[in-house]
Amino acid sequence: MENWIDFLSRYKREHNLSQIKLAERLQMTQGGVGHWLRGSRRPTLQTINEKLEVLGLVYLEAQAMVVERDLVREAQGSYATEQPLSAQALRYASFRFPVLSWADLQEGLPTASELQEQTDYMPAGNAYWLPVENDSMNAASGKSVPEGMLILVDTGLEVQPGKLVIARQPGKSAVLRQLIEEGGERLLRPLNTRYPTVLCEPGCEFLGVVVRVHGIF
The missing domain is CATH 2.10.109.10 (Umud Fragment, subunit A)
Structure with missing residues (x-):
């Protein structure tokens, strides 16, 4: 789940959110968000997609990483490329709107x-x-x-x-x-x-x- 952790960390950083404020936006507890950010707990793809919708990011979905909706026609749970993108790569990822x-x-x-x-x-x-x-x-x-x-x-x-x-x-x-x-x-x-x-x-x-x-x- 390194890609999701990096995505969530970037969202928190770029919008200048405290962990408490991020938890409020995700409609979950601060402790639960802390587990995600530390990597000690791993949400399912369904949970990640639910949280993307809670954040209002309706044009994004998770397919073992965060991608633009409808750009990749692979089955849920599979990577869009043969090799999964690293957290460093996702940090500089771009999005289509x-x-x-x-x-x-x-x-x-x-x-x-x-x-x-x-x-x-x-x-x-x-x-x-x-x-x-x-x-x-x-x-x-x-x-x-x-x-x-x-x-x-x-x-x-x-x-x-x-x-x-x-x-x-x-x-x-x-x-x-x-x-x-x-x-x-x-x-x-x-x-x-x-x-x-x-x-x-x-x-x-x-x-x-x-x-x-x-x-x-």
Whole structure:
């Protein structure tokens, strides 16, 4: 179980979690997590996959190691390669997440997509890519996310002022904006000053925090 231990250790490290906080996310005791991290107890593949779902990592599954769902068509319990990957190799493993369209965000997030993009980012929850389709976040100076870029969105991160977020107001389409706070009110601000800043209405939903901007799509 060295690969699972390394995966869990990396998740804990990259998201700056204490062992107690990691245990809370996994919905188990701190002692149980400690046994896993030390390698003194070995969870089954079924348990590992259940915990990946608890973490919100619905695009990953365990097949004697952590791989992207549907990329390997081997039977459960078998390695994806002739030789199992070492813990060192997994530490630098990359993951594939679906590239969604803005239309996909009208309701619940889809669980699969034909198009995927690879990254080494370790998600805190479910993650997906989106193409930037207009110039509302194209600033004349400073932080800018031009049309045509591909952004990686993590649904497992806390939404905080200053972050770029995907937000969906009641009855409206989802948008990419910077979340700001003024006078105790949350506002959605475009980086392009030609677009208006709007108040977060009651029922406004946040569909994730932008964590990467990747190339030209």
